[in-house]
Amino acid sequence: MRTLVFLVAAVAACAQDGATRADWNYHGGTQFAWRYSALDQINRTNVKSLAPAWAFQTGDYEMGLQSTPIVSGGVLYLSTSRSQVFALDAATGRLIWQYKYPLPRGAVPYGPQNRGVALGGGYVFIGTYDNNLVAIDQKTGQEVWRVTMDDARQCGCTITAAPLVAKDKVIIGGAGGDSAHRGYLTAVDIKSGRVAWRFYTIPGPGEKGHETWKGDSWKFGGGATWMTGSFDPALNLVYWGVGNAAADNDAGPRFSGEGEGANLYTASVLALDVDTGKLKWYHQEVPKDVWDFDSSYECLLIDREVRGKMRKLLVHINKGGYAFVLDRATGEYLDGYPIVDNHTWTSGLTEDGKFVGVVEPVAGKSTLICPSPLGGKSWNEVAYSPRTGFMYTPTAEICSNETVVPQEAHEGRSFTSGTWEMVKAPNGANGSHIDAYDPVTGKRQWSYPYKYLLLASLLATGGDLLFTGDPEGFFFALDARTGTKLWSFQTGSGHRGSPVTYTVNGRQYIATPTGWGSIAARMTTALWPETDTFRGGSTLMVFALPEGGK
Amino acid sequence: MRAAFLLFAAAAIAGAQNASTRGADLFNQTCASGYCHGARGVGGGAPRLAARGFTDEYIAQTVRRGVPSTAMPAFAGQLPPADLAAIIGYVASLNGIAPSGRNPMPGAAPERSLAPDAAQGRQLFFDSVRGFGRCATCHEVEGQGMPIASPISRVPANPAELRQLTTPHVQTVGSGGDTYPALVLSKGSKQVKLYDLTSPPPVLRTLAPGAVTVKEGSNWSHANVLTAYNDSELGSILVFLRAVVRQ
Numbered sequence: 167m168r169t170l171v172f173l174v175a176a177v178a179a180c181a182q183d184g185a186t187r188a189d190w191n192y193h194g195g196t197q198f199a200w201r202y203s204a205l206d207q208i209n210r211t212n213v214k215s216l217a218p219a220w221a222f223q224t225g226d227y228e229m230g231l232q233s234t235p236i237v238s239g240g241v242l243y244l245s246t247s248r249s250q251v252f253a254l255d256a257a258t259g260r261l262i263w264q265y266k267y268p269l270p271r272g273a274v275p276y277g278p279q280n281r282g283v284a285l286g287g288g289y290v291f292i293g294t295y296d297n298n299l300v301a302i303d304q305k306t307g308q309e310v311w312r313v314t315m316d317d318a319r320q321c322g323c324t325i326t327a328a329p330l331v332a333k334d335k336v337i338i339g340g341a342g343g344d345s346a347h348r349g350y351l352t353a354v355d356i357k358s359g360r361v362a363w364r365f366y367t368i369p370g371p372g373e374k375g376h377e378t379w380k381g382d383s384w385k386f387g388g389g390a391t392w393m394t395g396s397f398d399p400a401l402n403l404v405y406w407g408v409g410n411a412a413a414d415n416d417a418g419p420r421f422s423g424e425g426e427g428a429n430l431y432t433a434s435v436l437a438l439d440v441d442t443g444k445l446k447w448y449h450q451e452v453p454k455d456v457w458d459f460d461s462s463y464e465c466l467l468i469d470r471e472v473r474g475k476m477r478k479l480l481v482h483i484n485k486g487g488y489a490f491v492l493d494r495a496t497g498e499y500l501d502g503y504p505i506v507d508n509h510t511w512t513s514g515l516t517e518d519g520k521f522v523g524v525v526e527p528v529a530g531k532s533t534l535i536c537p538s539p540l541g542g543k544s545w546n547e548v549a550y551s552p553r554t555g556f557m558y559t560p561t562a563e564i565c566s567n568e569t570v571v572p573q574e575a576h577e578g579r580s581f582t583s584g585t586w587e588m589v590k591a592p593n594g595a596n597g598s599h600i601d602a603y604d605p606v607t608g609k610r611q612w613s614y615p616y617k618y619l620l621l622a623s624l625l626a627t628g629g630d631l632l633f634t635g636d637p638e639g640f641f642f643a644l645d646a647r648t649g650t651k652l653w654s655f656q657t658g659s660g661h662r663g664s665p666v667t668y669t670v671n672g673r674q675y676i677a678t679p680t681g682w683g684s685i686a687a688r689m690t691t692a693l694w695p696e697t698d699t700f701r702g703g704s705t706l707m708v709f710a711l712p713e714g715g716k
Numbered sequence: 717m718r719a720a721f722l723l724f725a726a727a728a729i730a731g732a733q734n735a736s737t738r739g740a741d742l743f744n745q746t747c748a749s750g751y752c753h754g755a756r757g758v759g760g761g762a763p764r765l766a767a768r769g770f771t772d773e774y775i776a777q778t779v780r781r782g783v784p785s786t787a788m789p790a791f792a793g794q795l796p797p798a799d800l801a802a803i804i805g806y807v808a809s810l811n812g813i814a815p816s817g818r819n820p821m822p823g824a825a826p827e828r829s830l831a832p833d834a835a836q837g838r839q840l841f842f843d844s845v846r847g848f849g850r851c852a853t854c855h856e857v858e859g860q861g862m863p864i865a866s867p868i869s870r871v872p873a874n875p876a877e878l879r880q881l882t883t884p885h886v887q888t889v890g891s892g893g894d895t896y897p898a899l900v901l902s903k904g905s906k907q908v909k910l911y912d913l914t915s916p917p918p919v920l921r922t923l924a925p926g927a928v929t930v931k932e933g934s935n936w937s938h939a940n941v942l943t944a945y946n947d948s949e950l951g952s953i954l955v956f957l958r959a960v961v962r963q
Contacts, residue, residue: 228786248785269784269785270785271784272782272784272789272790273782273783273784273785273786273787273788273789273790274785274786274787275787275789276751276787277786277787278785278786295785308907308922309922310921310922311912311919311920311921311922312919312920313917313918313919313920314853314862314917314918315917316844317852317860317861317862319859319860320842320844320852320860320861321844344749344751348844348845357892358894358912358914358919359912359919359921360912360914360915360919361848361915361917364847364848366847370845385844385845414749458750539750540750566750569755571744571745571748573745576794577844579794580746580747580749580751580752582749582750582751584749584750585744585748585749585750585754585755586749586750586754586755586759587754587755587759588750588754588759684761685751685761685762686761688760688761688762688763688764689750689754689759689760689761690759691759691764692754692758692759693759698764
């Protein structure tokens with residue numbers, strides 16, 4: 167009997183649980199980044215009755231509302247552009263406190279957008295548009311500590327991503343990989359605000375991987391960590407995607423041809439020991455990256471059977487439009503598959519995960535390359551449902567005519583060494599689609615096509631629903647099993663944020679940022695001129711089933 | 717005479733074309749990345765520049781001064797005036813405005829040039845390769861760097877003196893069971909603001925007055941944080957500071 171109890175407990179302890187329930191504690195729901203909630207009060211049968219419960223207007227709509235709300239104990243924490251934070255009663259939208267970040271001096275590289283806060287140790291953390299990491303008292307909204315990651319007037323960098331709390335640390339990346347800048351990931355002690363470690367994504371002299379850089383190019387070689395990573399407590403590893411090499415389109419001045427890989431650790435996924443910041447393994451997805459194919463996106467951590475064996479997996483998509491399936495304990499490459507229909511830049515992946523038949527942009531004439539530097543997927547995040555077993559992806563089918571225009575590196579200044587003209591994909595008129603995939607084999611289960619670009623994250627729920635919004639302002643629910651649209655609501659402005667779900671006093675709410683804007687949104691106005699008239703905004707819309715009608 | 721006039725006109729047109737080619741080239745190198753305005757000022761991540769009905773004055777102002785709190789930097793001082801004029805002319809042409817030939821940088825101060833050893837010191841002062849160990853982590857000079865320490869008003873004679881330099885304002889603070897060297901910025905009835913100088917980068921703390929003890933003096937000195945430079949490099953940095961700091 168005692169043995170049996172022990173066995174049951176052991177199985178329960180081993181089963182991976184990446185679902186949220188009452189709260190939405192982390193950027194990706196949990197540290198595994200599933201963007202999945204087990205809540206099922208709102209489901210396929212009753213979703214047609216879903217109606218607005220409350221709305222909150224932030225008043226700051228520069229670059230749209232790109233945030234992921236965080237919810238804990240009935241309080242919702244929302245960041246907006248210009249690094250403002252609001253704490254709201256999650257059932258009513260009543261303002262509890264507002265944190266106003268002071269206006270920085272001068273320009274802000276890449277713009278003032280912010281993609282979310284993190285919670286831990288009684289603090290709310292935000293990375294600011296002038297590269298500070300701030301801890302705010304969760305109860306009062308008062309600033310507790312602030313520490314400067316870099317000088318925005320020098321580095322050509324900014325923080326847009328949400329931080330990730332892991333153990334006693336808050337980990338924060340940065341944007342700036344298309345400037346003459348050297349990327350890093352920084353861990354800060356939650357309590358003291360002191361920097362615990364910093365990992366430079368480009369190895370310095372004497373470090374392994376440094377030989378993959380020509381001359382001094384490593385000093386300004388990009389490798390920004392501009393989205394939010396994941397954490398596996400059992401392995402004690404932090405996973406983070408690293409962006410493109412700089413200059414984006416021109417590898418001539420930076421590619422040495424020496425060592426394994428090219429321009430390490432750009433366009434790679436890293437596994438770092440959370441306590442020390444030491445590199446455990448890396449997997450470079452796009453060696454030499456001359457397409458701005460950033461591997462900076464979210465790392466989905468799932469345990470699934472691969473070829474008859476249970477594996478701890480990391481599934482990761484980059485802008486090149488391919489998904490990679492890695493063993494997250496070792497970094498071993500297991501599988502890879504395209505998620506876009508248009509991928510002219512490569513003829514595909516070899517058995518061991520190397521891209522072959524690549525088409526590189528050149529100087530003096532333009533080359534058609536699919537996907538575009540906007541990505542086969544933009545940063546808006548995937549969802550994974552353990553009920554269907556599917557990974558849901560928002561895909562962009564856009565190409566670009568690219569020309570190399572060599573530039574000299576001037577620290578902090580734009581350093582893309584190329585021009586891009588976004589064009590529609592030759593294959594198919596639709597701008598994007600949402601797909602359901604078997605995340606291990608890459609077999610597409612269903613597809614939901616859409617005219618323009620879908621630039622909002624996906625949310626999967628235990629009610630077998632998949633929520634997201636479109637640029638025209640519709641927030642909608644698909645049947646997670648079939649892709650059939652079951653419900654939609656016109657919110658008044660397009661979607662570029664990440665919806666979440668939670669409960670307060672047993673009632674399930676779905677909250678979504680609305681407010682069109684962003685770099686990607688502007689890039690596509692050349693393809694669909696009518697989208698130039700889509701209105702900006704910055705409102706959190708919250709939905710629930712009518713009270714009493716659960 | 718007429719022939720001469722035609723020749724002159726042709727030369728002027730060729731000159732204008734050269735200027736506009738140069739403007740386009742500079743625009744492509746400086747402004748046309750996909751994250752910024754895109755080729756021909758269309759389809760980039762920043763606002764469209766073509767056919768917006770801009771005036772040349774507005775274009776010149778915006779290029780020179782930037783737009784605060786957005787991604788648009790001030791290019792005055794970043795590019796030579798002739799290059800700025802060429803870019804402004806190109807953006808004007810995207811808006812159907814003929815080049816005015818006006819000086820886009822009236823009254824601009826001539827660029828100051830530093831002697832080679834001072835320039836080397838400047839590079840070291842801001843050297844991002846040295847991470848948080850660089851001087852600019854705590855010091856602002858010439859509008860760059862973090863203004864955590866008070867403006868530098870006295871430059872030490874040599875590296876040894878610099879290492880021994882203790883800042884009189886650094887005190888010893890106790891809070892949350894921790895004792896550390898700190899720069900106290902303000903002590904109000906509601907809150908105390910201070911920089912924790914335990915290790916670079918300094919942490920700005922906001923504390924309740926009752927939660928803080930402050931003692932005069934500290935064991936902090938520059939020697940604790942000057943680990944990223946050797947004496948010869950510090951010497952160059954001091955030359956730079958002597959050239960730019962009013963003592």
